Amino acid sequence: MPADVRPIARALLSVSDKTGLVAFAERLAAQGVELISTGGTRKALADAGLKVMDVADLTGFPEMMDGRVKTLHPRVHGGILAVRDDAGHRASMSEHGIAPIDLVVVNLYPFEATVARGASYEDCVENIDVGGPAMIRAAAKNHADVAVVVDPASYDLVLAEFAAQGGTTLATRRKLAQLAFARTATYDAAIASWFASVEGTFAPDTRVFGGTLAEALRYGENPHQDAAFYLGSSARAGVATARQLQGKALSYNNLNDTDAAFEAVAEFDPTRTAAVVIVKHANPCGVAEGVNLEEAYRKALACDPTSAFGGIVALNRTLDAEAARAIVEIFTEVIVAPGATEEAVAIVGAKKNLRLLVTGELPDPRAGGLAFKSLAGGFLVQSRDNAVVDDMELKVVTKRAPTNAELADMAFAFRVAKHVKSNAIVYAKDLVTVGIGAGQMSRVDSARIAAAKAREAAVAAGLAAPLTKGSVVASDAFFPFADGLLVAVEAGATAVIQPGGSMRDNEVIAAADEAGLAMVFTGVRHFRH
Structure with missing residues (x-):
């Protein structure tokens, strides 16, 4: 021995x-x-x-x-x-x-x-x-x-x-x-x-976390970084609970983006509407509601077909054959949904590298819990952003009140803005995103980029007018100046939803009134860094 x-x-x-x-x-x-x-x-x-x-x-x-x-x-x-x-x-x-x-x-x-x-x-x-x-x-x-x-x-x-x-x-x-x-x-x-x-102590003197290894990953965000995926003790429905029905192994970036996509699509109640979110680099690049998943997907794709290539597609209902056929028409990295029909699984199976994940359910966007991120020598902890626009008291601050159609689009756009990296600007029309600006140092730049994206999408679709004409615009935080709002006016937006709370709110409201816009304040900010 x-x-x-x-x-x-x-x-x-x-x-x-x-x-x-x-x-x-x-x-x-x-x-x-x-x-x-x-x-x-x-x-x-x-x-x-x-x-x-x-x-x-x-x-x-x-x-x-x-x-x-x-x-x-x-x-x-x-x-x-x-x-x-x-x-x-x-x-x-x-x-x-x-x-x-x-x-x-x-x-x-x-x-x-x-x-x-x-x-x-x-x-x-x-x-x-x-x-x-x-x-x-x-x-x-x-x-x-x-x-x-x-x-x-x-x-x-x-x-x-x-x-x-x-x-x-x-x-x-x-x-x-x-x-x-x-x-x-x-x-x-x-x-x-x-x-x-x-x-009832949110900030105990010592905070400890534990996790169980789900998978050692080939590498992290980049090939020179080591990475692994761990499961927490109270996992939300999503990548932590998902079964991978087919496709190659998920990467660090796949997991991160899939989580972002599924959390975003969970904002849309599946008993009310079919919804699809397409994510690229943790930001939504197309979101839409529809009478069925196929319609919602095609509308979401039209928002930014260039960015959607190689993206993550999240659905709020069981993946069916019609939606599956539409999704596999272009290169997609991951599809995630609460479930999938046998026919849909077979259709996706023809794309051997395409990952298909089913989670069994959607996470509750109102649920509590913790979110944390690492810093040099420590980490930050906060409660989840579980504020939902349906629960907010919208305050009309302009002379013109929004129409019912504008209100529906405002709620839709603000739902999406919650999941777009700050500074976030989202244009929407008929419950479809038509332009998204994300992660800019200046809010006015986000507004310009979103409008430019909308113009590009209109050209790709063979339309004469930009998709933002007649749209509403959502901002994840207040407009510090009227300049960002004026960019939205130039793009053709007719209504605005934003948290409010700026020292210059009156200037922004005056600019909206002068342009004939309807604007509502939510009183709730959705910064996402």
């Missing part, structure tokens, strides 16, 4: 998630491993006909205090923590009747799931595991001699190595120790975050 291989003579098993437990324990027992267990785990093994020692028989103490005290004992922790090559440790084990434990298989009380189902404060507290993390950390610390398993996904690795080597290698024990410490860290992070929420 290689010097770094440690045999497995005794294993302690205590798990909440019993997936694969009996089969795993049977394989260990078949190799002559002595099994020790607790409570429900011991019962499950005994019911399967396995010989298993109760921890109470090992420690000489019964499980007590409603299960809070059972494994916190020197005969458990001494057996785990003892350094096998240390003479003093061996002497202590001999003196106190402590036998070594070579494998610790523990997964924790389901605290995260308990919180997620809205359990009472008392139930959540009772599902904070104490003995489990203590055993996991002890075994992980002593990985030179002890293997620790915290996830049923690791069972096959241990069994394969045990069969081949007669024990576990140091490399495997180190890998398992890393997984173990990561699990206890994310577990404690979830508990700390829950306590902060219970206390």
Whole structure:
């Protein structure tokens, strides 16, 4: 046996998630491993006909205090923590009747799931595991001699190595120790975050996050950057919950853009309308509502067909065959939707590299949660922008009030502006974007770029007039001067929706009145950096 291989003579098993437990324990027992267990785990093994020692028989103490005290004992922790090559440790084990434990298989009380189902404060507290993390950390610390398993996904690795080597290698024990410490860290992070929420503290002195690896990515935004995708403990519907039905692996940029597209399309209630969002580099380049997805897609595409090439298409309803045929007419990187018909899947399948993701549902745009981004040496945390235009009280500030058609287009345009990088300007007409200006240092530049995009789209469609003629315009933040508004007037816009709140609001309102525009203030800003 290689010097770094440690045999497995005794294993302690205590798990909440019993997936694969009996089969795993049977394989260990078949190799002559002595099994020790607790409570429900011991019962499950005994019911399967396995010989298993109760921890109470090992420690000489019964499980007590409603299960809070059972494994916190020197005969458990001494057996785990003892350094096998240390003479003093061996002497202590001999003196106190402590036998070594070579494998610790523990997964924790389901605290995260308990919180997620809205359990009472008392139930959540009772599902904070104490003995489990203590055993996991002890075994992980002593990985030179002890293997620790915290996830049923690791069972096959241990069994394969045990069969081949007669024990576990140091490399495997180190890998398992890393997984173990990561699990206890994310577990404690979830508990700390829950306590902060219970206390109503948005900014606790220490903020911790945890995530589970979904996929190691080939590279990040650029080939020289490493990247990986992690799942949070409370994932929103979207890329975190999606099933990829076909296509090549998603890249860092694909995931980022797909998330942006799906969050944007979730603003449109699928029971009210079919909606499609086309995204390029995390910005919408075409958005439309329609009587069906195909119509919505073709209208969205007409807004900026050049940028849509190689983009991400998000739909708020199940992808059907008609929409699928339209989408595959040009090169598209990703399609994401709540679902897809069999016929649509077959149509998309003809494009072997095109990724098709289904999520099962749309995220709730009104839901809370956290958003964060890294800084040098730290990170910023904020609550999600869950403001929805339907919930806002629109204030008419001009002499002319908007028509019902203009109001509908205003709400549509402001929905889109929420998901466009600041400074954001969105022109819309008949529930379709006709020009989008994004990410400029000057709002007037965004207005000009959006108008120029609309002129280009009109030429591409063979139209004489720019698409912005008779449109409404939305701004994610107030117009600091009247110049941006005047660009919209020149483009042919007839109505404006913006947050308001500038020192020069009166000048902007006067300019709108002079041009005969209708303008409403939302009182809500949608900066997106």
